[in-house]
Amino acid sequence: MKRVDDFRLRLGKQELVPIMVGGMGVDISTAELSLEAARLGGIGHISDAMVPTVSDRRFNTKYVKNKLRQFKFNVANSDKAIVKFDLGLLAEATALHVGRTMEAKRGDGLIFINCMEKLTMNAPKETLRVRLKAALDAGIDGITLAAGLHLGSFALIEDHPRFRDVKLGIIVSSLRALQLFLKKSARTNRLPDYVVIEGPLAGGHLGFGMDWSQYDLAKIVLEIQDWMKAEQLDIPLIPAGGIFTGSDAVAFLEMGAAAVQVATRFTVSTECGLPQDVQQEYLRASEDDIVVNTISPTGYPMRMLKNSPAIGSGIRPNCEAFGYLLDSAGNCQYIEAYNREVAAHPDAKKVQVWDKTCLCTHMRNFELWTCGHYTYRLKDTTRRNDDGSYQLLSAEHIFRDYQFSTDNKIALPE
Ligand SMILES: Cc1cc2nc3c(=O)[nH]c(=O)nc-3n(C[C@H](O)[C@H](O)[C@H](O)COP(=O)(O)O)c2cc1C
Numbered sequence: 001m002k003r004v005d006d007f008r009l010r011l012g013k014q015e016l017v018p019i020m021v022g023g024m025g026v027d028i029s030t031a032e033l034s035l036e037a038a039r040l041g042g043i044g045h046i047s048d049a050m051v052p053t054v055s056d057r058r059f060n061t062k063y064v065k066n067k068l069r070q071f072k073f074n075v076a077n078s079d080k081a082i083v084k085f086d087l088g089l090l091a092e093a094t095a096l097h098v099g100r101t102m103e104a105k106r107g108d109g110l111i112f113i114n115c116m117e118k119l120t121m122n123a124p125k126e127t128l129r130v131r132l133k134a135a136l137d138a139g140i141d142g143i144t145l146a147a148g149l150h151l152g153s154f155a156l157i158e159d160h161p162r163f164r165d166v167k168l169g170i171i172v173s174s175l176r177a178l179q180l181f182l183k184k185s186a187r188t189n190r191l192p193d194y195v196v197i198e199g200p201l202a203g204g205h206l207g208f209g210m211d212w213s214q215y216d217l218a219k220i221v222l223e224i225q226d227w228m229k230a231e232q233l234d235i236p237l238i239p240a241g242g243i244f245t246g247s248d249a250v251a252f253l254e255m256g257a258a259a260v261q262v263a264t265r266f267t268v269s270t271e272c273g274l275p276q277d278v279q280q281e282y283l284r285a286s287e288d289d290i291v292v293n294t295i296s297p298t299g300y301p302m303r304m305l306k307n308s309p310a311i312g313s314g315i316r317p318n319c320e321a322f323g324y325l326l327d328s329a330g331n332c333q334y335i336e337a338y339n340r341e342v343a344a345h346p347d348a349k350k351v352q353v354w355d356k357t358c359l360c361t362h363m364r365n366f367e368l369w370t371c372g373h374y375t376y377r378l379k380d381t382t383r384r385n386d387d388g389s390y391q392l393l394s395a396e397h398i399f400r401d402y403q404f405s406t407d408n409k410i411a412l413p414e
Contacts, residue, residue, distance in 0.1 A: 035106070091133070221239050297359055
């Protein structure tokens with residue numbers, strides 16, 4: 001019986017353990033977690049979601065405080081068009097986050113950044129270009145284009161000196177999305193170096209509608225594989241979503257996948273950015289505690305724990321401090337939902353908003369507990385402490401369990 005370690009991911013000249021730890025936004029996949037994956041010979045991801053916010057936490061910078069001070073006069077105004085990011089400061093924050101992570105890298109693996117197009121930041125093209133370029137300047141090994149179709153993203157960096165040598169990948173959930181991307185980026189004369197195929201059981205935002213449960217990851221992978229063969233395209237495919245054991249991973253590698261992307265198992269690692277009390281919520285969760293809903297203002301369905309404090313919360317939009325989801329006209333679906341509730345309850349001190357959530361604030365505060373479908377199996381990956389809580393695991397333990405386990409077994413910690 002084969003193990004993941006019997007396979008290797010080839011990316012250009014590089015040979016890697018075929019395990020990629022997926023990006024988990026707003027510093028759930030921390031630099032520490034990505035550094036462990038790279039040290040062990042695989043690929044780790046940091047995330048470019050809310051980098052100024054993450055930089056403030058990591059390096060004690062004051063980007064958020066200063067932005068709030070600059071736009072404080074607008075807090076009560078529901079028109080947020082004026083609340084723009086300073087592109088120079090955005091580049092600076094990205095350079096800090098990426099640069100410090102790359103300086104700390106050890107081992108043969110790689111560190112990529114997960115970059116979400118849906119973070120439109122009140123100037124989608126300009127802010128995305130700055131984020132991508134700053135990450136390239138700061139020496140990132142690769143960029144995974146996520147959450148969005150990214151039809152113009154390659155063109156944004158085609159004149160960068162590293163455009164042809166940095167690893168560039170895209171996340172898709174369908175053949176059609178991949179075809180569209182390839183067609184639109186053909187002009188840049190550069191194919192992606194890898195394609196992550198994310199199925200319906202993944203954590204975070206889903207690239208499906210609310211009919212997500214009708215889809216099957218293996219089927220999508222086969223469909224994409226067949227099409228690529230017919231087109232004589234050779235791009236490493238990396239399935240993601242619900243790959244919970246080494247044996248699950250081997251099944252995809254035997255099918256011809258180049259590697260797997262995994263995330264949920266690492267949410268209970270000591271290197272993960274989630275606070276420990278939240279990690280215990282993940283460990284305690286049963287299948288009924290997990291829901292896919294449409295409260296994210298991005299318009300994508302998102303999977304989360306039902307008891308996330310963000311659900312139903314009616315806090316005032318915090319765009320002057322954050323504002324990462326403002327579209328090019330300064331709108332966010334949460335602002336509309338919040339204003340509607342305030343207008344309907346003019347005398348209420350606090351309102352509740354059920355259909356949308358203030359994603360920026362709640363992700364920043366770890367109050368939106370997004371998770372993968374198999375989160376309810378995390379309790380089977382560890383032991384209980386005397387006080388009833390669950391033992392957290394090292395990222396190395398989880399990584400090596402994926403790498404070496406067989407027979408669907410999961411190694412428990414010492
Ligand atoms: C807590 C959490 C947060 C996530 N955040 C992001 C994100 O910010 N961007 C992204 O592209 N994918 C995100 N994902 C998806 C993962 O990168 C990965 O593709 C997927 O969850 C793999 O499936 P698994 O969790 O079943 O292993 C997230 C997943 C989890 C569990």
